[in-house]
Amino acid sequence: MAARAVAESVRSTLGPLGFDKLLVGGGGEVTITNDGVTILELLHAEHPAAKIIIEISKTQDSQCHDGTTTTAVISGALLEQAKELIEKQVHPAILVKGYHFALSIVLETLDEMGWELSGDELADAARTSINGKSAESAIDTLSDISVRALDAVRDDEGNINLDNIKVSTFEGGTYDQSELLSGLVVEKERVHSEMPQSIVDANVLLLKTSLEPKETKIESKLNINDPAILEAFLAREEEAIKVMCQEISKSGANAVFCQKDIDPLAAHYLAQYNILATKRVKNSDMEALRRITGAKLVSEIKELKPEQLGSASLISEEKFGEHICVCVTNEGAKSVTAILRGATGHTVSELERCFDDVIGVVALSDESKIMVAGGGSAYAHLARVLRERAHEAPGRQAMAVESFASALESIPWTLAENSGADPVDTLLSLKSSGIHDGVSIDGKIENMKKLKVIEPRKLIRTAISSAVEASTLILRIDDVISMKPSGGDLPPPMMGMGG
């Protein structure tokens, strides 16, 4: 019951007309989202069976980035169906066997479904994933960004490393202002206002050490009585900084990204040399910059050589809403940044979650290459096949196979329900329709492939497999037993009670 309640809680968000949820945390913090896994993660579920559904949705998220609501809905439906069979005296062990039998038919059928991905279908898959999210208003911008991002980070062997697609989010703007940068957004300002604001064909120095006067290693106390000595002492430090900056300029560098601090005096000298510099750059950004510019990470300024520098076609300070950042562009870089914009913190966070789904789907489509039609059509087809072949299952397992078919139909059912159509009529029509027929956005039965509503086959395979895993795990349980807290105090021995 608990597990089914959890699954039920995300059902209304499924599909292009699904609603969003507004979640309020213990501290009053608010999240508005359509993303299944986000809702489930934020749900305060106590019951272990409910937690299993949440875990399975997270698994789907980590493997496919998308389809998390679907996984939860199918898990819930499998349990719902199981409850009815258990009430008809079918033993849970038979049920579990029947579900596994059905799963094997499903996987076999899936292997023969679908078609090979063609180039422009990546954008269609992206659009299918964006449908129904609040970011839908910028569907063209987003699908374009995700497909271009994927193409940019593809290596020579055709492999994709999603870590090379960075995301920077900014409040104060519209979804449509989102863009893809071939390079990196360093979320830091220049350290001095007189530094150049943009440099074309920059020579980039990546500095691991600080630009400050050297700290003396020995702890010492200096007693200076003569102001002239103090002045000389300070002058020496100033001179050292000046020499460092000179050295940098001499190497030909005109942009410096420093992982540590830059002394104000150093900033002043660098500005005089027309060098743009930022300080306290994150370690992960330094790594990305190394890849983008080809620069070495330098920790010794003395004898700085031009070979240690990298290059960027453009470095410029930009303002995104209230944020000032330094953008490093290199055309053809194998590392890109999606700059996501939205009016408020809530909308930007939801956009970021949506982008994660989209980029995941695009990457999955690209990697697994086989696409199927969406709108619940694949689930409807699998259900038809299961009903035809249910008799192959031994004895009462056949009933479980029929139930499995009904559980898969929960996807077109829910899509119909969420689009205001009559789910019973929809399912009746789907019982005799074609392989690509699903529920369209206006609740009609249409050819989803023609409508370009498509999904990677792998997403469906993983969603169904995970759902079976979760529901059968729960079906095997007959009791929930609370354990003693581990390492906790043992109850005091009962003395004098005769053992």
Ligand code: ADP
């Ligand atoms: P999930 O978290 O499972 O991805 P979504 O809310 O993203 O849930 O809904 C995904 C479902 O919506 C998929 O079954 C997909 O085929 C369907 N879908 C997406 N766009 C359309 C559309 N334009 N018409 C019909 N179904 C659609």
Ligand code: MG
């Ligand atoms: Mg989705």
